Amino acid sequence: MGKHLLSKSSFIKGIQCEKQLFLYKYHYDWMDKVSENLQAVFKRGTDVGVLAQELFPGGKIATDDPKKSDAAINKTSKLIDENTEVIYEAAFLFDGILVISDIIVKIGNKWKIYEVKSSTSISDTYLIDAAVQYYVLSNSSIEIEDISIIYINNQYVRSGELDIHSLFNIESVMNLIIPKQEFIEKETSRLKEVLLRKNILGIPIGTQCFDPYACSFFSHCWENVPDYSVFDIANLNIKKKFEFYNNGIVNLEDIPEANDLNDNQRMQVESHISNKTIIKMKEIKQFLNTIKYPIYFMDFETFMPAVPLFNNARPYQQIPFQYSLHFQKKSGSRLEHHEFLAEANGDPRDEFITKLLKDTKDIGTILVYNKSFEISRLKEIAKDFPEFAYEIEERISRIVDLMIPFQKRYYYKPAMKGSYSIKKVLPALIPELKYDDLGIKEGGTASSAFESLYYESDLFKIEEIRNNLLNYCKMDTQAMVEIFNDLINLL
């Protein structure tokens, strides 16, 4: 039994960037901390993998602990010798690559291999993953009949019990990966050589840092790139950013006067260099004229379970579970606050929309920040719960997007650093109001926090998460109130 140098994931890291493979293998502790969002993605992958095993029930697990690869390989051989028909997490080693296959199924004397992905389509990287798997397994002790990728069918609509045969698509990729076998063999020897080198730290940053995945050694490799640099120029093509960088143009001050930036990008650079705020008063006035008191400042939070938890829901559908609503009757009058946060014990949508419609029933503008998000969620509810459709349309007709003055650069401060996201606009306008002290600081974490409540039984933990969610969503609408007041004050 030889020791393995590569695995499927380290192979993919290696073809993305040799340095990434080297650091992953020898400087694992230099890796960036895994964010809560990424942890949630990993957990989702594991949960979907376990659920997909039910497509082929009655199998035996070969890998109890992926770190104990020898034990897993031995157990796999034993299960194969014992004529086990379905094996989960089967481990194989060939040419220094360790592969753990999600599901293998024996049909006659041959085997069908299944790789499970929690995505809704098959990417090129998944094909490489399957090709590596085929390379190792077809050179091991078993004969392969077919290799397929199991992925989530985003057209599935849950109705009653979860139907896993409709939830998953199974697609053979055998014809696509056999032509890749020569490439896999060549890359395997190249990557093994990379791992035998003493040092590989001289590789510069480049577009490979983002493609196909954001690399996990950013803090190490990008430590000399300043906090605000050419990489922060809004909507600038990544190749153009690297063209600047590779020519020694790193800070915005370094950009030559003759450049092919568009008007907004040039404005961002000039505003930074001169430290000047841009205010287009006429446009701001016109925008503010579209807003009529009373004003509702509204914000939603949603979560997107990969596997639909409720009837009439699709995989990865954004399910609204919370809103915050600040309400002001007229200019200068006292702010009222209304909010809703669902209990994590069923489908939140019915109660969410019933309460929201009640809280917004009077006339007046409904202000949101980035209206496509809120309007899309409202339209989805109208489609899934047609009894609310008429009233929802009425609310949509009153929505105005507070993001417009910032997106269209009617109002721009250098501290916005090219962004019009509320998380950048707020501290630029009202530095004392920050998300930093909150238990939840952004929407992705709010989503995974709420989803975790469905599986949480510790009452103290539940209370803490719910308080964090309430504070976070309230902060979003409070921020909108402050931003709106700031615009008014300009006049």
Ligand code: SF4
């Ligand atoms: S950050 Fe970029 S250069 Fe550094 S290891 Fe990752 S991909 Fe390679």
